[in-house]
Amino acid sequence: MAPFRRGKNGPRNRSTVLKATSAIGGQGRRGGLSASKSASSNIFQASRVQELGEDLIDSPDGNPATYFPGSDSDEPLSHDEISGSDEVHEHPYNFLLQTLNPTLPHNEPRRKRRKISSDTPTVSTQGPPSELQQAVEDIEDEGELSEEDSADHSDIANLQQERDAFLRHFADTDDDQTLLRIQAVQRNDWTVEKKSASSAWFSTLRRPTACGEALDDEAHGSGYQHPKLKPKLERFAKELLSNTDDLTNQLTASIFNYRDVLYSARTLDNANALRTLTGLHIVNHVTRTRDRVLKNNVKLSKRSDGEDLELRDQGFTRPKVLILLPTRQSCVKMVAALMDADRPEQQGNIKRFEQSYANVDDELSPNKPEDFKDLFGGNDDDMFRLGLKFSRRAVKFFSQFYNSDIILASPLGLRTVLGGDGNKKADYDFLSSIEIVVLDQSEALLMQNWEHVEYILEHLNLQPKEAHGCDFSRVRSWYLEGQAKYFRQTILFSSFNFPALNKLYTQSMLNIAGKIKFARVHKGAIMDLATSVGQTFSRFGSTDPTSEPDERFNHFSTAVLPSLIKTSSRSVGSQQGILIFAPLYADFVRVRNHLAASSSTQHVSFGSVSEYTPVKEVARARSHFLSGRYSMLLYTERAHHFRRYRLKGISKVIFYGLPENPQFYREIVSDLLDSRFRDPKASQCDISVRCLFSKLDLLKLERIVGTQRYLSLLSDQGDTFDFV
Numbered sequence: 229m230a231p232f233r234r235g236k237n238g239p240r241n242r243s244t245v246l247k248a249t250s251a252i253g254g255q256g257r258r259g260g261l262s263a264s265k266s267a268s269s270n271i272f273q274a275s276r277v278q279e280l281g282e283d284l285i286d287s288p289d290g291n292p293a294t295y296f297p298g299s300d301s302d303e304p305l306s307h308d309e310i311s312g313s314d315e316v317h318e319h320p321y322n323f324l325l326q327t328l329n330p331t332l333p334h335n336e337p338r339r340k341r342r343k344i345s346s347d348t349p350t351v352s353t354q355g356p357p358s359e360l361q362q363a364v365e366d367i368e369d370e371g372e373l374s375e376e377d378s379a380d381h382s383d384i385a386n387l388q389q390e391r392d393a394f395l396r397h398f399a400d401t402d403d404d405q406t407l408l409r410i411q412a413v414q415r416n417d418w419t420v421e422k423k424s425a426s427s428a429w430f431s432t433l434r435r436p437t438a439c440g441e442a443l444d445d446e447a448h449g450s451g452y453q454h455p456k457l458k459p460k461l462e463r464f465a466k467e468l469l470s471n472t473d474d475l476t477n478q479l480t481a482s483i484f485n486y487r488d489v490l491y492s493a494r495t496l497d498n499a500n501a502l503r504t505l506t507g508l509h510i511v512n513h514v515t516r517t518r519d520r521v522l523k524n525n526v527k528l529s530k531r532s533d534g535e536d537l538e539l540r541d542q543g544f545t546r547p548k549v550l551i552l553l554p555t556r557q558s559c560v561k562m563v564a565a566l567m568d569a570d571r572p573e574q575q576g577n578i579k580r581f582e583q584s585y586a587n588v589d590d591e592l593s594p595n596k597p598e599d600f601k602d603l604f605g606g607n608d609d610d611m612f613r614l615g616l617k618f619s620r621r622a623v624k625f626f627s628q629f630y631n632s633d634i635i636l637a638s639p640l641g642l643r644t645v646l647g648g649d650g651n652k653k654a655d656y657d658f659l660s661s662i663e664i665v666v667l668d669q670s671e672a673l674l675m676q677n678w679e680h681v682e683y684i685l686e687h688l689n690l691q692p693k694e695a696h697g698c699d700f701s702r703v704r705s706w707y708l709e710g711q712a713k714y715f716r717q718t719i720l721f722s723s724f725n726f727p728a729l730n731k732l733y734t735q736s737m738l739n740i741a742g743k744i745k746f747a748r749v750h751k752g753a754i755m756d757l758a759t760s761v762g763q764t765f766s767r768f769g770s771t772d773p774t775s776e777p778d779e780r781f782n783h784f785s786t787a788v789l790p791s792l793i794k795t796s797s798r799s800v801g802s803q804q805g806i807l808i809f810a811p812l813y814a815d816f817v818r819v820r821n822h823l824a825a826s827s828s829t830q831h832v833s834f835g836s837v838s839e840y841t842p843v844k845e846v847a848r849a850r851s852h853f854l855s856g857r858y859s860m861l862l863y864t865e866r867a868h869h870f871r872r873y874r875l876k877g878i879s880k881v882i883f884y885g886l887p888e889n890p891q892f893y894r895e896i897v898s899d900l901l902d903s904r905f906r907d908p909k910a911s912q913c914d915i916s917v918r919c920l921f922s923k924l925d926l927l928k929l930e931r932i933v934g935t936q937r938y939l940s941l942l943s944d945q946g947d948t949f950d951f952v
Contacts, residue, residue, distance in 0.1 A: 392456040394516045397486040397741055398663070398704070398715065399541070405438065406706070409740035410714050412436035428749055429475055429493055433482075435742035455484035457512050458519075464569060468504055476501075479746065483509050488718045488743035490733045492725040494669070496602055500561075502721055506666055507565030510549050513664060514618050514633045515570075517541075517548060524702075542702045543661025543712070544692045547615075549634040550662045552642070552681065554672035556585045557606030559614060559636050562668065566616070566634070567623070574622035581625045585612070599723075599891060600872050603672055610676055613637035613645065629658040630696060639673055639680035646687060657692035659684075661707065663716055670722035670729055671889060675869045678728050685736050689713045714740045725927055726888050752934030753890040759901050760952055763917040765933070767947040770922040780920060781818055784884060788918065792860070792882065793832060805853050805877040805903075809896060811865040811885040813838060819884065820862055834860035839867045846873075853877050868892055878903045883919040886928035893932050 412418070417437045424430035457465050469480060475493075482489050483505065494502060524539040531537050553559050563585075567575070588606050615632030617624040629635060635642075635658075647654030665688065667673060673681055689712035692698075700708070706715060718737045722729060725747060737743045754763060768783040770776045792806055810816040820836050823829045835849030835858040852858040854877035863875070865887050878900045887893055897917055904915050921929055923942050930938040933951070941949050 393485045394456070394513065399520065403705075406740065408438040409436045410711060412438050413714060413738050413740060423478075429746060430749065431478060431744055431746045433487075433742060433744045436740055455480070455512075457508075458515050460571075461508060461512055461515075461569060465508060468501075468508060475746070478744075480505060482744045483719065484512075486717045486739070486741045488733075488737040488739040488741075490720045490722075490725070490729065490737070490743070490745040492720075492722045492729070493746055493748040494721045494723050496598060499602070500565075503562055503565040503668070504568065506668075506719065506721075507562065508569045510551075510634065510664060510666070511566060511569040511618075514548060517663075518618065518633075521702075538701070540702060540704045542699070542704065543663070543707050544698050544703060545630060545658050545661045545696055547629060547632050547635050547658050547662060549664045549666070550659065550684075550688070551634065551636045551666045551668065552639055552673065552684070553636060554603065554610060554638060554669050554676060555607065556609045556612050558603075558669060558672075559612060559638075560586050560606065562636060563614075563616075570618065570623065572618075572621060572623045576622060576624035577626045581614075585614075595874070596872055597891070597895070603669065610638045611641050611644075613641040639676060639684060642684055643680040646684065655693075656687040656690065657694060657696060659688050660690055660692045661712070662688050663712075664719070665716065666719045666721075668721045670720055671724060671726070674726060674728060674888065675866050682728075682732075685732065689716055714738050717741070718743075724888070724890065724931055727927065730927075749935045750890070750931050752937065753893045753932045754951055755934065756894050757897055757901070761897065761901060761915060761917060763897075763919070763951040765919045765921060765929075765941060765949045765951070767941065767949075768920065768922055769947075770924060773924060776922060776924055777815065777818075780815070780885065780922070781822075783920060784819070785822065788882060788920070790828070792880075793829060795880065805856070805858070806860045806880045806882065807875060807878045807896070807900075808860060808862050808882045808884055809865070809887065810862060811887055813864055813866065815884055816862055816864045823860070823862075832860060833858050834862065836862040837867050837873070838862075838864045839870055841867070846871075850875065865889070865892060868895070874902075875899045876903055879915050881917045883917070886919055886921055886925050886932060888928060890928075890931040 413436045418434040419437045421433045422430065423433070455465070469476070472480070479489070479491060491502070520541050524541050527539060528537060551562060553562060563581070585607055592601050592605055614625065614636045615627040615629050616634040616636070617627035617631055618633045629645075646656050665685070667681070691710060706712060717739060718732070720729060720732065733743065733745060766783075766787070768779055768787075770779040795806065808819065810819060816836070816838055820834075823832060823834050835853055837846050837849050841849070849858065849861060850873065853861045853875070856877070861875070867873075868887075869889070869892070872895070875896075876899070881896055881900050883893075883896075887896075900915055900917065919932075921941075926938060926942060929941060933941060
């Protein structure tokens with residue numbers, strides 16, 4: 229399916245593979261930053277040597293390559309973009325020597341201001357402590373270096389480490405146990421447990437079968453405890469997770485225990501809470517990763533000559549989190565959740581971010597549905613990519629990908645960076661060490677171009693083509709062995725489940741920590757109609773996905789279309805319009821060509837509206853359909869998703885296929901009812917709704933007729949079912 233982009237002047241086509249036109253971590257076409265001339269040769273050019281003034285915070289041993297390498301070639305921050313800055317000493321190298329001087333006794337207690345003995349280089353200690361010392365002391369104050377470095381662990385420390393999912397999943401892995409879990413995942417051998425805590429939702433937990441272990445109570449929320457977080461995040465987490473229900477507890481336990489999550493119960497009411505919960509988890513992961521590297525850097529700086537110390541705490545590249553979002557406005561909301569959790573003292577390039585992402589281009593009609601306003605309100609550009617770099621006190625926006633901790637992008641924006649298959653210059657090494665992937669509003673990504681999502685996920689956690697300055701002695705063993713995909717956490721949020729999402733759940737979510745699927749119990753879209761109307765569901769026999777399109781078309785052309793042709797043979801202006809709703813563009817083209825070329829339909833006048841139809845042609849088709857000049861109107865689901873037209877003059881609705889979004893079913897049928905009540909002539913017509921479905925449409929059917937009814941429509945005898 230060709231990609232589609234919503235714009236103010238109507239839909240625009242885009243080829244599946246586009247060339248990257250902006251620097252990595254830059255902007256899309258609107259408000260974007262063009263690639264600099266110095267980066268034109270290789271927009272991914274990066275090095276692990278950074279300026280000393282910035283990396284004194286990140287590298288206590290003074291070696292710029294020991295902590296997440298990369299090179300920032302972005303323009304320097306202006307005074308307006310970042311208020312205040314850390315003090316820069318005139319002689320930072322002397323401060324570095326002072327910290328690493330081996331003549332100082334190791335058992336001397338750490339102080340913010342050290343007294344320098346006479347045999348050490350003369351350095352003034354009257355000023356504030358160095359940034360290196362302050363960074364390490366901050367971590368010590370938060371308890372990151374105390375418990376694990378002691379030789380004797382107390383019972384309390386052991387209990388804390390047991391509930392520390394970060395260490396359990398990434399750092400303290402048992403090689404034998406890990407191998408058994410990976411082998412179980414490769415065999416598709418999962419231990420399954422289902423839970424239905426209420427009549428509104430249920431969950432299915434799968435964990436790799438290994439060593440005959442039993443499922444713990446915390447996996448399903450019972451006996452749930454707050455996750456182990458950074459101390460600065462604890463208060464925020466308690467406020468967020470206080471007075472939560474069983475569903476929230478189970479979801480929180482799954483996310484913070486690094487399980488894969490498919491949550492298909494996202495609504496407008498819980499959307500903000502989901503973003504906040506995800507933002508807290510991501511910030512905790514990024515800061516814990518950084519602090520562990522800093523702690524190990526301290527160990528390396530204190531080791532004696534000849535001591536062999538193996539510390540593996542990194543991946544191949546710095547980026548650890550990838551978040552895919554549909555629009556820039558959704559990116560603004562996710563960034564707000566991240567900043568609320570981290571609360572940095574400084575935000576570099578924040579004004580540029582606000583101008584490029586948060587500006588509202590136009591106002592939406594108040595008659596549009598609320599979910600439409602939530603998705604397309606504000607900046608609805610679907611071509612963007614953004615890198616965020618976290619340091620001890622600041623967050624920098626628009627950092628290059630190789631210098632970023634978090635990457636936020638639309639599928640189209642990131643796909644243009646990756647390049648096409650067979651492109652020798654394609655670079656996706658920055659995705660090699662992704663440990664958390666988040667897809668928010670997956671139903672909106674489905675309406676853009678799902679092939680981009682699949683392509684991006686296929687290029688995660690691959691072995692990099694170049695070293696990019698990587699210190700392989702610090703790379704975790706499961707990265708080197710090509711097993712990173714078994715440790716990656718994937719979190720999918722969607723308003724409803726659909727086959728492409730289930731495919732990711734089955735084939736791409738291979739986490740050895742397990743995976744859990746949340747689903748709602750649907751009462752059915754047919755129950756939400758304000759007025760009763762005759763609704764007929766016609767089943768045709770098809771169980772093969774490859775032949776299903778042909779069987780659907782044959783059923784439509786032989787069992788449905790002949791009766792529609794008889795109905796459409798009327799005088800102009802009689803207000804008996806027939807709306808044919810086609811979910812897929814391929815089906816839309818097939819039906820349109822048949823109506824235009826078939827001898828049986830040569831006297832049928834019809835119009836068509838798709839996501840690619842120009843605005844003027846859309847207005848003409850709607851006008852002719854309302855006046856009766858067109859007796860039929862073809863309409864696609866993606867056109868309705870991006871425009872939400874209120875169609876008038878409808879007397880019959882034919883769903884060539886059920887819509888993915890149950891909200892669209894309610895809106896289309898409501899338009900039919902509105903046409904009957906608004907026009908006296910239309911109210912005398914025989915209005916009806918007819919839906920074609922097969923056994924492959926079970927997920928769509930469940931959302932429309934309800935969880936309690938859809939199985940009977942799939943298994944009962946007969947092929948026609950009427951609802952009033």
